[in-house]
Each structure stands twice: as C-alpha cells, then as structure tokens.
Amino acid sequence: MSAVPQTRFVEALSATVGAANVLTEAADMAPYLVDWRRQFSGPAECVVRPANTGEVAAVVAQCARAGVAIVPQGGNTGLCGASVPVGAQREIVLSLARMNRIRAIDPLNDTLTAEAGCVLADIQHAAREADRFFPLSLGAEGSCRIGGNLSTNAGGVNVLRFGNAREQVLGLEVVLPDGQVWDGLRGLRKDNTGYDLKQLFIGAEGTLGIITAAVLKLYPQPLSGATAWFGLDTPQQAIELLALLRARLGDRLTAFELLSRVCIDTALAKIPGTTDPLPAPHPWYVLVELGDSDSAAMLHQRAEQAFAESLARGVASDVVLAQSGAQSRALWSIRERMPEAQLENVKHDISVPLSKIPEFIARGAEALERAFPGILIFAFGHAGDGNLHYNVGFADPAANSALMRRRAEVNTVVYAIVDALGGSISAEHGLGQLKRDEIRRHKSALELELMRRLKQALDPQGLMNPGKVLGSSGSDPCG
Numbered sequence: 001m002s003a004v005p006q007t008r009f010v011e012a013l014s015a016t017v018g019a020a021n022v023l024t025e026a027a028d029m030a031p032y033l034v035d036w037r038r039q040f041s042g043p044a045e046c047v048v049r050p051a052n053t054g055e056v057a058a059v060v061a062q063c064a065r066a067g068v069a070i071v072p073q074g075g076n077t078g079l080c081g082a083s084v085p086v087g088a089q090r091e092i093v094l095s096l097a098r099m100n101r102i103r104a105i106d107p108l109n110d111t112l113t114a115e116a117g118c119v120l121a122d123i124q125h126a127a128r129e130a131d132r133f134f135p136l137s138l139g140a141e142g143s144c145r146i147g148g149n150l151s152t153n154a155g156g157v158n159v160l161r162f163g164n165a166r167e168q169v170l171g172l173e174v175v176l177p178d179g180q181v182w183d184g185l186r187g188l189r190k191d192n193t194g195y196d197l198k199q200l201f202i203g204a205e206g207t208l209g210i211i212t213a214a215v216l217k218l219y220p221q222p223l224s225g226a227t228a229w230f231g232l233d234t235p236q237q238a239i240e241l242l243a244l245l246r247a248r249l250g251d252r253l254t255a256f257e258l259l260s261r262v263c264i265d266t267a268l269a270k271i272p273g274t275t276d277p278l279p280a281p282h283p284w285y286v287l288v289e290l291g292d293s294d295s296a297a298m299l300h301q302r303a304e305q306a307f308a309e310s311l312a313r314g315v316a317s318d319v320v321l322a323q324s325g326a327q328s329r330a331l332w333s334i335r336e337r338m339p340e341a342q343l344e345n346v347k348h349d350i351s352v353p354l355s356k357i358p359e360f361i362a363r364g365a366e367a368l369e370r371a372f373p374g375i376l377i378f379a380f381g382h383a384g385d386g387n388l389h390y391n392v393g394f395a396d397p398a399a400n401s402a403l404m405r406r407r408a409e410v411n412t413v414v415y416a417i418v419d420a421l422g423g424s425i426s427a428e429h430g431l432g433q434l435k436r437d438e439i440r441r442h443k444s445a446l447e448l449e450l451m452r453r454l455k456q457a458l459d460p461q462g463l464m465n466p467g468k469v470l471g472s473s474g475s476d477p478c479g
Contacts, residue, residue: 040081061179074148080432086467116147153203155428160384222291231282256384345393351427
C-alpha cells in the first residue's frame with residue numbers, strides 16, 4: 001500500500017460514484033463533519049455519497065488500497081460522536097443517505113428488507129402500508145436512518161415489549177473493510193449453522209464493516225392503543241407500578257417512560273404549547289403506552305381496571321388516560337422533545353437492573369448535590385427496561401458552562417454508582433468518541449482484549465471508523 005495523492009484519490013472516487021456525489025467544498029461538507037449536539041467535529045478529505053452496495057464496495061476497496069479511513073454516516077443524529085471524523089489521519093465520510101430504497105416486503109413472512117439509508121419513519125410507514133408494524137421508535141425517527149440505528153443497536157420507547165434494534169434483525173448485507181460484500185440477507189428465524197455473524201456488526205458503530213441493507217422483523221399492526229400519564233411520589237412507586245401493569249396487562253404494555261418533575265418544568269418553560277398533564281404537580285411521572293389486537297373499548301376497559309388498582313394500592317397518586325389521538329400525541333411530545341428542552345448539560349445514558357433504579361436515583365442525587373451544590377438532575381427515560389437518561393446541569397448559564405468543563409468529575413460520580421449497582425455506562429447511545437476511553441475503566445481486560453482481536457481480524461489496517469469504540473485513531477488499529 002502506498003499513499004495516493006488527494007487529488008488523484010478524489011478523482012478515482014468521482015469516477016465510481018459520480019463527481020456530484022463527492023463533496024469537497026467546505027460549505028458542502030460542513031453538515032457532515034459535526035455531530036447533532038455540536039460536541040464533536042473533525043476534518044475529512046471529502047464526503048462520498050454512494051447510491052448502491054456495489055458503489056460502497058468499490059469506495060471501500062479504493063480506501064483500503066490508499067490507506068484512507070472511512071467514517072460511515074447515516075442521519076448523523078447520534079449523541080456520542082461516532083458518525084463524524086476524528087481527524088488524526090486521512091479520512092472520508094461515507095454517507096449512506098442515497099441508499100434509501102425498501103427492497104422488499106414479505107407480509108406473510110413478516111419481513112421488510114431496507115437499505116441502510118432508509119429513514120426510520122419511512123420504514124415504519126412502509127410497514128403500515130402493508131398492514132404490519134415495525135416497532136423501533138425514537139425521538140429522531142424522522143431523520144435517523146436504519147443503518148445508524150443498527151450500528152448503534154438503538155433502543156427507543158418500545159424496547160420493553162419488542163427489544164433493542166438487535167432483536168429486530170434477521171439478516172444483514174455488509175461491506176467488509178477490504179471491499180468484499182457479505183450477503184447475509186436471510187429472512188430466517190431459525191438458522192443454526194455456525195456463528196451468528198450479523199451480531200458482530202450490530203452495535204459495532206461501523207468499526208468492523210458497513211451495514212448496507214437489513215432484513216427486519218415485522219409484527220401484526222395493533223388494532224388499538226392507549227396512552228396514560230401517571231403522577232407518582234417516588235421512583236420506587238414507578239417500579240411497583242411497572243410490576244402491577246405487567247401482571248394485569250402483559251404484552252399489551254409496550255412503553256414505560258419515567259420523568260422527573262424537573263424535566264416537566266423545563267418542558268413547560270422551553271417547549272411552546274406544552275401543558276401540565278395533571279392538575280397538581282408530582283415529584284415523578286410515568287408515561288405508559290399500550291397496544292392490543294382487541295378493540296379500543298376493550299383495551300381501555302382493561303387499562304382503567306389496572307389503573308384503578310394502581311391508585312387503590314398506592315403505587316400511583318394520579319393518572320389521566322388520553323381520550324383522543326391528539327391527547328396521546330401531546331403526552332408523547334413532552335417525552336420526545338425532552339432532549340431538545342435541555343440540550344446543554346452533562347448527559348449520561350446508563351442502565352441498571354430494574355430493581356436498582358430507585359437506589360441509583362437516590363444515591364446519584366445525594367452524591368451530586370454533595371459534590372456540586374444546587375445541581376439540577378434531569379432524569380428521564382425507558383425505566384421499563386432499566387435505561388435512564390441521567391442529565392445534570394445548572395439553571396444559571398455561567399454555572400452550567402463551568403460544569404461542562406468538569407464533565408469528567410461528574411462522570412466519575414455517576415459511573416461509580418452505576419458500577420456499584422451492576423449497570424452499564426451506555427445503554428443505547430453507544431460509545432463513539434464520547435466514551436471510548438471511559439469504557440476501559442468499566443470493562444474487564446479480557447473483554448477489551450476480545451474486542452481488539454475481533455477488530456484486528458476484520459480490520460487489520462484500522463480504517464473503519466477509527467477513534468471510535470476502541471482506543472484512539474492512528475496507525476494502531478486497536479488503540
């Protein structure tokens with residue numbers, strides 16, 4: 001391998017994907033080089049926008065020969081800096097946005113085959129058109145793309161019933177670091193023929209190969225749904241409420257989202273049109289979504305019985321059941337717009353066992369108040385599967401800016417409690433650049449070594465999304 005001059009390299013890429021799809025002007029490249037939160041950015045030689053798997057394979061092979069690293073990018077909506085360059089070596093951004101076709105839908109097999117650049121909301125819509133349901137649902141579903149969802153093993157609000165993105169995949173098509181294409185697009189639910197290779201690439205954040213298409217699971221379209229908003233006194237009540245609703249409603253319970261009063265106050269102040277769902281304030285809230293194959297009347301009857309029991313048993317203080325689609329959307333808007341309501345603070349995406357959520361919240365509040373008096377805690381997220389977005393900051397902008405500079409100190413406090421409770425420092429957002437060094441303090445030496453061996457075996461040149469997940473970028477592919 002010998003270095004290829006940039007001009008000749010760009011010309012070769014242009015010959016592969018068309019000159020209009022190789023961006024080199026600073027203004028054209030700018031949106032691809034900074035993450036959504038504007039926390040990470042880096043330079044790239046160009047942005048390449050292939051239209052199909054063959055073009056991706058050809059671009060990857062050219063990069064392998066030239067020793068140029070590749071940053072795969074979907075909708076660039078990630079929160080850990082995985083989809084933008086680091087800038088420590090020659091890099092290109094490979095945008096999969098043009099690869100946005102639904103290749104096939106098989107309603108009888110309950111599968112949909114989509115290219116990596118398909119917007120998540122478009123996949124949901126295509127499933128509905130076939131009278132099927134695709135359950136992966138995120139706040140960014142109107143702009144995030146399925147390749148990025150799979151590469152980060154996205155979670156979202158329906159994990160409680162359907163599982164993470166990993167559980168929604170039957171097969172993958174992947175371009176490997178040398179440009180070969182692995183065609184694993186199988187719509188099989190049982191295939192006991194060796195290693196389950198697709199699982200290597202799901203959650204790998206583009207460090208082992210580039211997902212170009214996937215066979216996704218579909219489900220029957222729910223005939224009815226219900227949305228409810230509970231007021232609670234403590235997080236312990238939330239866990240007890242979850243157990244009660246599961247016992248009474250079973251798999252009809254699809255989402256269970258916890259929010260603190262601090263979050264609600266912030267939403268009321270910063271999100272236009274937001275109203276308090278309950279007449280009196282409560283320290284904590286839970287947003288519940290139900291889905292069923294029965295009629296709406298039957299579902300509402302079951303829900304009301306379970307909700308009445310929750311009030312009688314003291315695991316909830318108040319509850320409102322949405323009576324229309326508009327009311328349901330208004331309740332969900334509070335939860336879905338929570339990230340934008342408190343964009344600038346120190347963010348954590350942690351998980352602990354369900355039974356430990358109240359202890360985590362209590363210990364976290366005590367330790368952070370002791371270390372940073374007056375700090376505000378924005379705790380919200382998918383409590384039904386143990387995942388909290390545990391964000392902290394100050395109301396005063398100057399104090400908040402100072403806290404951002406002390407992010408490592410905040411992380412030390414929070415992650416120590418996560419470790420003590422047997423949790424994870426990244427539940428659904430991945431590692432990217434944000435947590436690539438932090439993870440060394442939380443995984444065993446053997447786990448990290450096994451990950452390095454996989455990276456070395458598949459990407460010996462270290463050209464696939466360097467500086468993410470494992471170690472640093474540069475000549476050493478494993479950090």
